[in-house]
Amino acid sequence: MAVTTQQLIQWKQQGRPIVVLTAWDYAISQLLDAAGVDILLVGDSLAMVTLGYPTTLPVTLEEMLHHTKAVRRGVKRALVVCDLPFLSYQESPQQAIHSAGRVLKETGAQAVKLEGGYPKMAQTVAQLTAVGIPVMGHVGLTPQSVHQLGYRQQGKTADEGERILQEAIALYEAGAFAIVLEHIPDDLSMRITGKIPIPTIGIGAGPHCDGQVLVTSDVLGLSDRMPPFAKPYVNLRQVITQAVEEFSREVRERQFPEDVN
Template sequence: MPTVQEIRQASADGEPLTMLTAYDAPTAGIVDAAGIDVILVGDSMGNAVLGYDSTLPVTMEEVASHTGAVARATEDALVVADMPFLSYGTTDGEGVENAGRLIKEAGANAVKIESGPHTVGLTERLVDLGIPVMAHLGLTPQRLNEVGGYTRQGTTEDEAREIRELARRHEEAGAFSLVIEHVPDDLAAEVTADLDVPVIGIGAGPETDGQVLVLTDVIGLSESTPPFAEEFGDVRGEIADAVAAYRDAVEGGEFP
C-alpha cells in the first residue's frame, strides 16, 4: 500500500498518476490489479451506482460502507474516500470526526474534500492529526445548486484567480494533492506549474500530473458520460448480452 509521500514522489519523478473510482470489492480488486495508483471511493457513487440524480443525497454511512468494501479488496493502490455533502463545513469537530471515521473504521488512506475558503483550516487541522487530505477545486458537484449545473469553472479572470489562490492555500495547509475538475486547459496547466504537490485533472486537459475518471464511464457502464470522459470498453453491452443469454437458456430449457 503506497503512502501519500510515495504518490508525491512518483509524480515528482515524472510518472503520470492514474486514478479511478471504485465502489465495491470486485471492481476495486480489478482496478488495483491493473496497477492504478489511486482508487477514489467517490461520492459519485450517488449517480453511478446508487440511483440518485446527484451526489448530494449520499450519506456518511454509504461512503463508509463502500470505502470498507474497496479497502478490503485493495493491496497496492492508495484508497481515498470522499467526504460527502455536509459531512464537513458545519463545524471543524464534525469534519474531523467524519474524516477520522473513514480512516480509522473504513480503512481509507486519505480523504478528499470539495474545497473552498471554508476548508483551508479544516485541511490544516486534519493534516495535523495525521489524516492526509486531497483537495478538490474547479467544478465541485456538491455545489450543484449554487453554480446551476455541471458547468465549466474558471472561465473568467476572477474565477481563475480564485482557483489558483485556493490551490496555493490548500497546498500550504498540507494537502498532499489536488483534483481539478472541468476547467480550461490553460488554467489547469498554470495550477499544476504553481504547485509542488501533484495535480490530478478531470476534464482539465493533458498538462496535469495525472488523470481521474469515474469507473462506470471508463468501462462503458454509464447510460451517459460527460463530454470530457471516454469509454474504453462496453461493459453495459456485455452485461446485457449475458443476462439475455441466461434468460433464453432458462426459458428454452438449456439451463440448468
Template structure:
C-alpha cells in the same frame, strides 16, 4: 508496492503520471488494484452510479464507510481515498475531524478527499493535524452543484480562474497532499500544476495534470444516464453485460440452462428412501 502520499509526491517530482479510478466494491477494487492503478477513489459519485440519485447531495457518511470498507479490502497496493460527503465537514472543524476519522477508522481509507478552497482550509489543517492525509478538490465540485446552477465548466473568466488558482495555492499551504481539478480549462490546469508542488489529478482538466481520474462506469460504458465530454470509453462493457443478461434470460426460457454440468448429483437410492 503500496502507493502512499509519499509515492504520489515522488511521482510528481519525477514527472511520472499518476493513474486513478473510482471503485465502490471489493470485486472492482481488486481488479483495478491488480491492473496497477496507483489510486482508487471511493467517490461520493456512488450516489449517481450506485444508488441512482440525481446528484451526490443525499450520500451519507454511512454510505461512504460501507463502500470504503469494501474497497479497502480489495485494494492491496492502490492508495484508497474516500470522499467526505456533503455536510460532513462544512458545518465545523470539529465535525470535519470527527468524520474524517470515521472514514479512516471505520471505512479503512488511506486518505480522505473534500471539496472547496479557502473556505475549508481550516478543516484541512485540522484533519491533517489529526494524522489524516487530505486530497483537495477544486473546479467543478459536485456538492456545490446547486450553487453553480448545474454541471458547468469552471474558471473560464478571469475572476473565477484567479480564484481557483488562489484556492489551489491555499489548499497546498493548508497541507493537502494532492489536488483534484475537475472541469477546468486545460491551460488553467497546466498553470496550476506548474504553480503547486503537490500532484494535480485531472478529470476534464486536460493532459498537463500530474495524473488523471475517471469514474470506472463511465470509461467502461456502464452508466448511460449522462456521459461527460471528458470521458474516453476504453470498452463497452455495459453492452457486453446486457448481451449476457439477454442470453441468460433466453436460455432459462428455452430450458438450456442449467444443464447437467451445472448441477449436483445424488444417489438414486437416497432419493428412493425419501418417497
C-alpha cells in the same frame, strides 16, 4: 509495495503520471488494484452510479463508510481515498475531524477528499492534516455545489481562474497531498500544476495535470449518461445485456443447465 502520499509527490517530481479511478465495491476494487491503478477513490459519485440518485448530495457518511470498507478489503497496493459527503465536514473543523477520523479508523482508507479551497475550507484542511489525517483537495467544478454552480466548466474568466489558482495554493499550504482539478480550462490546470509542488489530478482539465481520474463506470461503458470529458474503453452495458439475454433465452428454452445424464 503499497502506494503512499509521499510517493505521489515523488512521482510528480519524477514526471511519472498518476492513475486514479473510482471504486464502490470489493469486486471492482480487486480488479482495478490488480490492473495497477495508483489511487482508488471511493467518490461520492457512488450516489449516482451505485445508489441511483440524481446528484451526489443525498449520500450519507454511513453509506460512504459502508462502501469504503468493501473497497479497502479488495486492495493490496493502491492508495484508498474516501470522499467526505455533503454536510459531513462543512459545519466546522471539529465535524470534519470527526467524520474523517471515522473514515480512517473504521474503513482502513488512507486519506479523505473534500471539496473547495475557500479560506474556511483551507483552515479545515490545515486542522485535519495537523492531527495526522491526509487530505486530497478538490477545486474547479465541485459537484456538491451543483445547485449553486451547475455542471458547467469553471475558471473560464480571468477572475474565476485566479480564484481557483489561489484556492489550490491555499490547499497546498494547508497540507493537502494532492488536488483534484475538475472541468477547468487546460491553460488554468497547467498554471496550477506548475505552481504547486503536490500532484494535480485532472478530470476534464486537460493533459497538463500530474495524473488523471475518471469515474470507473464511465471508463467501462456502464453509465447511461457520459460527461463530455469521459472516454469509454469498452461497452459493458452492451456486453452485460447480451450475456443476460443469452442466459434468459437458454433458461426459457431449457438449454441451461445442460442435461448431463
